[in-house]
Amino acid sequence: MRIIRQLAPSRIGPGLRLAAAGLLLIGLPSCQSSHQPSIRTEANLDPGWPRPNPVFQQVSCDPVKGEIPKLPGAEEYAHDDEGCADCHSAFVKAFLADNVHRNEGCEACHGPASKHAEEGDLAVIVSFKTIKNPAALAEVCLKCHEQNQCTEGARWRTSKHGRSGVTCVSCHRAHYDVPPGTKPSDKSKETARRPGRFAIALASDQAPAGEEKEKPKPKQPSLRGTSNHLGAAAPAQCYRCHGDKADLQRTAGPHQVCGPNGFNCTTCHDPHGNVKEASRKDLCLTCHKGAPTMAWHSSTHAHNGVACTDCHNPHPKACLPQTVGIDHYQVQRPKRLAMAVQEPQACYKCHAKIYGRTQMPSHHPVLEGKMVCSDCHDPHGQAQGNLKEETVNLLCYKCHAEKQGPFAYEHPPVTERCTICHEAHGTVSNKLLRQPPTFLCLRCHSGHNNTQRNLEATPALKGEMFTDCTACHKEIHGSDRPSAGGVGGRFTR
Numbered sequence: 001m002r003i004i005r006q007l008a009p010s011r012i013g014p015g016l017r018l019a020a021a022g023l024l025l026i027g028l029p030s031c032q033s034s035h036q037p038s039i040r041t042e043a044n045l046d047p048g049w050p051r052p053n054p055v056f057q058q059v060s061c062d063p064v065k066g067e068i069p070k071l072p073g074a075e076e077y078a079h080d081d082e083g084c085a086d087c088h089s090a091f092v093k094a095f096l097a098d099n100v101h102r103n104e105g106c107e108a109c110h111g112p113a114s115k116h117a118e119e120g121d122l123a124v125i126v127s128f129k130t131i132k133n134p135a136a137l138a139e140v141c142l143k144c145h146e147q148n149q150c151t152e153g154a155r156w157r158t159s160k161h162g163r164s165g166v167t168c169v170s171c172h173r174a175h176y177d178v179p180p181g182t183k184p185s186d187k188s189k190e191t192a193r194r195p196g197r198f199a200i201a202l203a204s205d206q207a208p209a210g211e212e213k214e215k216p217k218p219k220q221p222s223l224r225g226t227s228n229h230l231g232a233a234a235p236a237q238c239y240r241c242h243g244d245k246a247d248l249q250r251t252a253g254p255h256q257v258c259g260p261n262g263f264n265c266t267t268c269h270d271p272h273g274n275v276k277e278a279s280r281k282d283l284c285l286t287c288h289k290g291a292p293t294m295a296w297h298s299s300t301h302a303h304n305g306v307a308c309t310d311c312h313n314p315h316p317k318a319c320l321p322q323t324v325g326i327d328h329y330q331v332q333r334p335k336r337l338a339m340a341v342q343e344p345q346a347c348y349k350c351h352a353k354i355y356g357r358t359q360m361p362s363h364h365p366v367l368e369g370k371m372v373c374s375d376c377h378d379p380h381g382q383a384q385g386n387l388k389e390e391t392v393n394l395l396c397y398k399c400h401a402e403k404q405g406p407f408a409y410e411h412p413p414v415t416e417r418c419t420i421c422h423e424a425h426g427t428v429s430n431k432l433l434r435q436p437p438t439f440l441c442l443r444c445h446s447g448h449n450n451t452q453r454n455l456e457a458t459p460a461l462k463g464e465m466f467t468d469c470t471a472c473h474k475e476i477h478g479s480d481r482p483s484a485g486g487v488g489g490r491f492t493r
Contacts, residue, residue, distance in 0.1 A: 056309035058274040064162040066135025074112035134165040141168040155273030172230035234265040280307040295382035312339045343372035357426035407478030441469040
């Protein structure tokens with residue numbers, strides 16, 4: 001290119017000009033080129049807008065299914081837990097006394113125990129210690145806890161816990177009432193009292209074929225209210241996997257876990273299924289009835305199905321910096337955000353077009369951190385566009401009071417609506433104008449073609465008349481001064 005520039009313009013032929021233009025175009029990056037743009041410093045805006053925060057939405061996973069191990073050749077005992085008590089006396093004694101499942105018996109969960117009693121091998125019994133497949137472990141419980149689609153088991157199958165391998169025994173302990181450290185008895189001491197296979201009667205031996213078998217014993221009163229969820233008491237049990245949420249209990253606040261308002265993990269989450277749908281909006285509105293959510297039901301966000309958790313993070317980051325800014329006269333600590341609503345990033349999750357406009361050359365100082373969306377918009381309000389004032393003009397006059405007037409000569413578009421000429425979120429033209437001044441004015445005004453001056457004969461005057469209207473019409477928002485010649489309303493100096 002340097003060689004081409006050194007040549008005289010008269011010596012550059014058409015072919016050489018085309019070759020130079022081709023070289024220049026080849027050097028420019030295209031959509032298929034390997035040019036990689038620099039790393040953006042704006043908020044991380046993933047594709048797929050608009051969408052709210054997916055963490056606090058209900059999910060629907062594929063159902064989780066497993067298969068309980070088969071025990072070929074094994075038979076059940078006839079007298080409930082009598083055979084199990086020979087080796088597991090501590091477990092059986094506590095189980096029959098205080099366990100919520102005591103009416104079901106050991107074999108209801110562990111399967112037929114005859115071969116296990118003979119061989120003493122965990123491989124011939126359904127043991128939660130040896131089953132490696134989480135879905136198979138859950139199937140043992142789901143035999144009883146999946147009676148219909150509303151039960152915990154049915155909700156667990158399609159939950160994120162189920163897809164992540166969290167099963168019933170991950171949180172619940174079937175033998176929750178057995179003292180910690182209890183071990184089975186030594187089987188060798190029991191062999192002398194029970195030398196043969198049939199020392200304990202099997203269920204198949206109790207009645208001849210065709211006759212009615214022994215009726216089960218009557219069920220005892222339920223202990224469901226005292227079981228404490230079989231050891232799965234929130235929030236302590238939840239912290240085993242979600243330890244990062246312990247700050248929600250340590251940090252004081254209206255939504256503190258185990259705090260004055262009684263919040264717990266299960267207030268918003270169903271541990272057997274999903275996020276409770278009511279916790280996304282309805283639960284919030286039971287307490288937040290006054291300002292600023294008083295007009296929520298009639299707001300634009302509410303009409304478009306936006307929930308509270310789409311903007312507010314129920315699990316805000318409570319950690320504060322360990323160091324603070326120390327001056328000679330004061331100690332400064334960074335300001336904490338209200339319920340983790342970080343503007344404008346929270347708004348950009350759905351308002352992608354507004355994000356694009358704020359990157360244009362002329363924009364309100366949102367990128368510079370001098371303004372946020374809530375300076376003009378009330379996300380909980382009922383005005384059109386969720387504005388903080390009844391009209392756009394009243395909102396603009398809060399900062400641009402000099403444009404309000406009253407003026408002796410008013411400009412009708414200005415008094416009607418500021419957005420007729422301005423785009424508040426950003427434009428490529430200066431001063432947030434929708435178009436450059438000349439083109440913007442010509443949308444309503446025909447220009448100076450009808451004047452008595454011969455503009456075609458004076459090119460300099462023609463350029464002056466059609467370059468920039470505001471070069472002469474300075475007071476475009478309104479004026480109190482008559483124009484030259486005694487004609488008012490031309491908004492000149």
